[in-house]
Amino acid sequence: MKVYLILAIFLPFVTVYLLLTISVSAQQSPYIYSCFEPGLLISPTVSFSPTLIPPPNLTTTFAPGQTLSLSPTQVISPTPMQSPTQTVSDTCRAGSKTLVKGEGICDERTNAVNLCEGNNQMVAKQNYCGTGRVCRNQTNSNQIKCEAVCQLRMGTGDIQTKADLVALAEDYKSHDEFITAVDKGVMALTKTNLGPERLGKINVWALLDLNQSYFQGFNCPTPKGSLVACWNYAKAAQYALSTCGGDIHLILNNDTHRIGSVGGIAIWGSAYIYNFAFDYPTVPHELGHAMAGLSDEYSFGIAALPGTKEGINCAPLGSSSQTTPCPKWAARFPNTGCYPRCGYTNFFRPMQKSIMDRGGANASYDFNEPSLVDGWDEVLKYFN
Structure with missing residues (x-):
């Protein structure tokens, strides 16, 4: 050992x-x-x-x-970009952002995700990525990225x-x-x-x-x-x-x-x-x-x-x-x-x-x- x-x-x-x-x-x-x-x-x-x-x-x-990186970047629940035909049932408002159902916002300090479930409902998901993984936000994207908690740097x-x-x-x-x-x-x-x-x-x-x-x-x-x-x-x-x-x-x-x-x-x-x-x-x-x-x-x-x-x-x-x-x-x-x-x-x-x-x-x-x-x-x- x-x-x-x-x-x-x-x-x-x-x-x-x-x-x-x-x-x-x-x-x-x-x-x-x-x-x-x-x-x-x-x-x-x-x-x-x-x-x-x-x-x-x-x-x-x-x-x-x-x-x-210990494991390939995993993108959770990819969804198509919002189009003019999407309805309120498919979206949520989070501040100035409009999120599509399945997208979310990661609180990297607490490893919790506020996930859009449609009808303007944002639901908090603790430990969204599972054991040994953390959520991360992406630039210019509302899709949640999940990565290994241990990142190899050298x-x-x-x-x-x-x-x-x-x-x-x-x-x-x-x-x-x-x-x-x-x-x-x-x-x-x-x-x-x-x-x-x-x-x-x-x-x-x-x-x-x-x-x-x-x-x-x-x-x-x-x-x-x-x-x-x-x-x-x-x-x-x-x-x-x-x-x-x-x-x-x-x-x-x-x-x-x-x-x-x-x-x-x-x-x-x-x-x-x-x-x-x-x-x-x-x-x-x-x-x-x-x-x-x-x-x-x-x-x-x-x-x-x-x-x-x-x-x-x-x-x-x-x-x-x-x-x-x-x-x-x-x-x-x-x-x-x-x-x-x-x-x-x-x-x-x-x-x-x-x-x-x-x-x-x-x-x-x-x-x-x-x-x-x-x-x-x-x-x-x-x-x-």
Whole structure:
């Protein structure tokens, strides 16, 4: 079962990752990373062994960055366009629109359809498209379109062998608006140096449900400090897994719960990202935390306390020169250099500019070599 594979892969990383908890100010960077134990928000009654909804058999292999709809668009109850001979018994008025019997209007936030049944009778139809499907409106047409709730935006769709990343919507007004945000995140991933081989092991899904809320508040207390913002991890993880087979999830918020310049917050297995930040490398940065277990490389302005673990992409000891590798990587990564400051002021990072450093207009989209090899490759080696 996939759920056991997920636990086998990610639990060894969690033990190390949870030792890296920090509490930082929201004004330091567009990328604020405060991690806490996912279990803090998980109810004991949550089941993580749901029945997965498999995608249809695919006969074509898609390269990373290509998109695919899980199922062909289905048009419900096609009817001829209204002609002058149609009578009141065949039509309905909905605001300024005249609908023909069988046509309707989809409320994409609630997944309900107001269907014309003739004689000017509009009837509300909940879950009109059936289980695992959602209604969508069409431009210049009143016919209702039904599509799969899980829309593949990158990858092949094979949920058994790929790492499945599921994007969840919060406070978006339409599916098109949400999908546009997801596609911006995919584009940012393809700009990085993860490359086709690594990205080829990842599926990215857009879960088309606009009626969910995950945000819980700001400055949330945890046993190891304060988290700048928090969300219902248990709800998001269970929904992403049970609906689209998600190993990792991203919650995309339509800028309704912003705090200062924060573009995203990440914990292990989960990230919460604001819509305005999709013009920057926010998605791959936060996935560096949530999926590869990487640490921030910008400065928190404080030294690490004794016993603090440095993390995958940071080193506890520097070298004699910034052009000389840190002792941690000297044997394996001789060209990385060693720069003083990796989150904490007394840790060190590779000298090359990295996506795990500060964000903004001139931010790098590339991961440094230790992040790629010791972070991403260690996780993705379990997938094909």
